[in-house]
Amino acid sequence: MPQHAGASSHSQGSRGVTEADIQRAGTLLDRVARIFSQRVVGQDQLRTVLVTTLVSGGHVLLESVPGLAKTTAAQTLASAVSGSFRRIQCTPDLMPNDIVGTQILNYATGEMTTQLGPVHANIVLLDEINRSSAKTQSAMLEAMQERQTSIGGVVYPLPQPFMVLATQNPIEEEGTYVLPEAQMDRFLVKEVLTYPRPTEEVDVLDRISDGSFDRPVVEAPISTDDVEWLQATAEHVYVDPVIKQYIVALVNTSRGGGPRPVTGLDAQVRVGASPRGGIALMKVAQAIALQEGRGYVIPDDVRLLRHAVLRHRLVLTYDALADAVAPESIIDAIFAAVPTP
Structure with missing residues (x-):
C-alpha cells in the first residue's frame, strides 16, 4: 500500500477510533x-x-x-x-x-x-x-x-x-x-x-486425561455491554475511499466485470456476489482492523477472510460443480486479478 494512502487512513481513522479505544478493544479481545x-x-x-x-x-x-x-x-x-x-x-x-x-x-x-x-x-x-x-x-x-x-x-x-x-x-x-x-x-x-x-x-x-477441561475458567468474561461497544467501535473504523473502490472492484469481478475480468469465469460462476457481499467484506475488514489494533482498514484486512465471506455467495455452474472446482480457487483468482491499492 502506498505511504500516502496509509498515512491518510491513519489520520482519518484516529478521528473515528481513538488510541484509547484501540487499547480498550485489545484488552477485551485478549480476554475473549x-x-x-x-x-x-x-x-x-x-x-x-x-x-x-x-x-x-x-x-x-x-x-x-x-x-x-x-x-x-x-x-x-x-x-x-x-x-x-x-x-x-x-x-x-x-x-x-x-x-x-x-x-x-x-x-x-x-x-x-x-x-x-x-x-x-x-x-x-x-x-x-x-x-x-x-x-x-x-x-x-x-x-x-x-x-x-x-x-x-x-x-x-x-x-x-x-x-x-x-x-x-x-x-x-x-x-x-x-x-x-x-x-x-x-x-x-x-x-x-x-x-x-x-x-x-x-x-x-x-x-481430558488430566481433567483440564473440567476446571473452571479463571479469566473474567467481558460483558454484553462490552460487545455492543466493540460493535459500535468497529463501525467507526475508517475505510478509505480507495479501499471501498477495491471492494467494489472485487465484487464486480466475481460477476464477470471489474477492471480486469477473469478469463473463463463465466464458465465457472453462474451468479457472482451480491451487494451484500461487498458490505460483508467491508464489515469484516473493519472488525479485523480493530483486532489488529488499527483504526483504519488496509487491503490485507479485506483479504484475510475472503474465502469465508465469499464462498457461499458464488453460485457455480453445473460444469464447475461436476468438475469439483473449489469456490476458494475462484475467489483467489478474483483477488489475484484485481490490483491491490
Whole structure:
C-alpha cells in the first residue's frame, strides 16, 4: 500500500477510533481469546471467524463433519461475553413455533400467556440447519434479519448482542433441505472446518486425561455491554475511499466485470456476489482492523477472510460443480486479478 494512502487512513481513522479505544478493544479481545483457548484446542481460524462475526454484528454458517467442537466453541463464546446461550437441534418435524415461541392458554385464569422460544438468547446454535424444513429455516432467517419475533401479533425484540451459529453436515445428504442461495447470503461468513493437527488432537487427549477441561475458567468474561461497544467501535473504523473502490472492484469481478475480468469465469460462476457481499467484506475488514489494533482498514484486512465471506455467495455452474472446482480457487483468482491499492 502506498505511504500516502496509509498515512491518510491513519489520520482519518484516529478521528473515528481513538488510541484509547484501540487499547480498550485489545484488552477485551485478549480476554475473549484466553477464555477460548482454555476450552477449545487449536481451531485458531474458527476463533478468528467467530470473534470477527460477533464484532461485525453478523451470523456465521459452519460446515464440518461431526465432532469438531462447534458446540463447545459456541458455548465458550457465549460464556466469554457473559451472554445467554441456546442450542436448537434441527429436525424435519421442527416447527417455527418451536424456535420463535408460542402462546399458551392458562386454564386457571383463562388468559393466553406468551412463552418465548430458544431464539431469544445472545448466542444461538442452530445445529444442522439443513435438516429443518424450508418453513422453519425461513422463520429462523427472519429472526436473524429483523432481530425480532412476532408472537400473537406482539413484537418481541431479540436480546442484544444477538448472533446465530448455524451448522450443516456436508456428508449426510439424506433427509436434508438445502439452504437456498438467497438465504445463504444472509450469513455474514461461512467457515469450513477441517480436522485438527495430530499435535492438537494429542493435546485434547492430554487435557481430558488430566481433567483440564473440567476446571473452571479463571479469566473474567467481558460483558454484553462490552460487545455492543466493540460493535459500535468497529463501525467507526475508517475505510478509505480507495479501499471501498477495491471492494467494489472485487465484487464486480466475481460477476464477470471489474477492471480486469477473469478469463473463463463465466464458465465457472453462474451468479457472482451480491451487494451484500461487498458490505460483508467491508464489515469484516473493519472488525479485523480493530483486532489488529488499527483504526483504519488496509487491503490485507479485506483479504484475510475472503474465502469465508465469499464462498457461499458464488453460485457455480453445473460444469464447475461436476468438475469439483473449489469456490476458494475462484475467489483467489478474483483477488489475484484485481490490483491491490
